[in-house]
Amino acid sequence: MLSLEAEKNLVERAKTSPEAFGELFDLYYRPIFGYALRRTADLETARDVTSVVFFQALRQIRKYEWRGISISHWLYRIANREIVDSHKRRSRMGFPRGESESEESNRGLRDEIALAASEMKRNEEFLDLHACLVRLPLRYQETITLRYFEDKDIREVAVILGKPEGTVKSLLHRGIEKLRKMMEL
């Protein structure tokens, strides 16, 4: 992990240097993809969300202002917004996302997804828990996932979600209570 000072320098360089942006990508691809996967339990959605996050980061990096905290919070925030949007899109469509022609043609990536899907199935305990979690409203899902799966403290969750710390604590309290009831069903 980089120190905050080193990360600040890297972010400044990434505004004008593709190599530095590549370094940022290498640093945060895994956490962001992991977060998207743990939120959605769907490899294709996680893959798409991750792509959108880094393309948005690329578009906005020049305007990014360093605030003394890791840029990963900003990336998590973009990921969170994209996950909510993808959820809304799926709800509106009312059926699972189909494969587009370009995806169809991309055999390599499809094979990789198929392989990873079989690995994913082995995480039975997580999938059971996730099945309960996704039945909660999104505001509880995001708070619980960031706190417990991403191991963020209350302050970090508040920064990522753009909510006061008190609200995050309340959401956690209520969310766990609701989750507990779901687990009993």
Add this chain to the structure above:
Amino acid sequence: MITRKEAIKRLESVSLPDIVLEDHRRELRASLLAEYGRRRLPARTMLLSQIWSSTRNWKTIAVTSAVWVVIAVVITLLVIIPASLPSSTAMAIDAVMADSQVRAFMVGDEMESITVMPTEGGVLEVMVEGRGGAIIIASVNVRNGTVTITEITYIAMLGSIFEPEERITGDAADKVIAVASTDREFRQLLDKGAVVDKVVAIQTIVSRRHTDTGETTEERERWAMVTMALDGKQWYFLVDPLGSRVINRSTIPIP
């Protein structure tokens, strides 16, 4: 029956999927770097460039101006006018704080925070958290201002000062203090120079009454109490290390 503590333990101990799509990572990296090279900022603003150019295209100017007028009207209707009216959130907070039942439940406790969350059908869920740990959850119908209390939680401490204390030390104490440090008041006291006097284990009963279903649940939980001292004064913080809750009990007598 799964307790809250068990639910949290399950969240903390579940084995998480650790998968990376290496091909996707490589392709995305290459696409991003290619895009980085292609990126150019849009160099002109259509309207201004047309107005100041020697060959003015009045049709383009008229269309662009009309678009800006429409945008201004939409902003006025959607942002400026609603902002001048009382929001449903403010109405919901006022309704809950004025409710006689809520006031009765909060007697002897100060309000720590109030959270409003939208639900469905014009109903807002309002959560009032007291400094002493009481939590009241109420639904407010914003159309008619009706307040319905759905859940009340109290936290009671067991034991007394006459019983021997169970001190928490080492890593366990550090973990408790780390959780306590997420509390704004705790941090402010530390900044002012307060020192942690001691960390002791304390048994609590979390009593939760669901007024909508009539169900009451009681859970015994092992929390910690952090005592802080500064200039001869003491502060007490109740800490739930599992749920990351911190409650300032300084104004409430210790049993």
